[in-house]
Amino acid sequence: MGARSHVKHYERVEKVRLLVVDDDPPIADLVATVARYEGWDAVTAYSGEEALRQAAEFHPDIVVLDLMLPDLDGFGVLDRLRLSGTMVPVVFLTARDGVADRIAGLTRGGDDYLVKPFAVEELMARLRTVLRRSAGPGFQRSVLQVADLTMDEDTREVRRGEKLLTLTPTEYEVLRYLMRKSPAVLTKAQILDHVWEYGFGGRSNVVELVVSRLRRKLDGPDEGADGRAPLIHTVRGVGYVVRQVAE
Template structure:
């Protein structure tokens, strides 16, 4: 989808640069794709491109990127469907939606599908580079990662990012993983929607974004008793055993 971008920075601050991370840009507009590929390549990233959803899925299978920049309006599969299929197949990478669709419902849908950020066209290139840099930094694996995080029969391995409930391996999107980890390290405490938005996205959106994300996470984690993710109506959410559990 065609959109104008501005290359003028809003300040004299140096733009963030990459260090060879692999990015996959998915957009059906050749001019947009060329501009993004050139800009990101000059900023120090290794950039692959795809012009439709099916091509994006094949590109991911051939060589998984470190971050996905994904347009919503594609000629075959829309960006939401591409994101959902990758997540359902166990993909764990940051996803930045680039789209002219800026309604609240579109944002809620995007985040519920596993997106980590949402940039509305038209946008400035400095803002794009800042968002990409921030997502990669937040998704980076620390050499000082701690041991297993455990609660009841739920375990999270911070080195491998593997999540298990008992013997069952659970495939989570990066956003779902961040939410689960946040609830786990604050187990038995109630975390408000505002706290969750600050931690997971560092942006504030409508309450529906958090509700859909919690619902998706609960559907993966709480497939058998006892349920661990609880809604504390009027307050927020908590990872805890049921009363008497």
């Protein structure tokens, strides 16, 4: 009989409250959805005035802010936030990639500046870094653990025992999703939808390839070849799961 897998999550005591401000609803909603998956509370605003109202009511711990808004631009929103007395961290997310814009964004009180198009994983990593740097309420490092496999979501370091593993961004995201959901079994479709999001419908073979590479890196060339029990298991007809199984 398989032993129950123990997944440890070391996260902040309180949920992070995120305000996403962007006049492109699909972008704002995507960032908010990913943040909610991370366990955060997230609200959106599609204009500068709406952002200021949300900030006053929601009291965010951090703000993602576009520069180009239909009424008040991002710099104006930031200036009014600071004038109101709030020092909430602000990460600019904008298509304006000029050096002058970057300098202005940081010197006027922004905490980071990311240019579109962007990878949502990079944005979340930057948000966690800014939160850690600003010492938000109750914020602690977030570490996932299954058996002797650990993943630090802040530093993105993955270790099997004492061995530091080198993973590609895609391998990291697949393993992270499996570890977060352990001991639940995930279908290939679920993994595709979560990691690749768009354009890979029906390409289940890509999941098989990534899982195969992960197994080699976690367990060695042959599963268990170096004495370590394999952690990624195939549930025939269903999908994959990360868990420790009793010998």
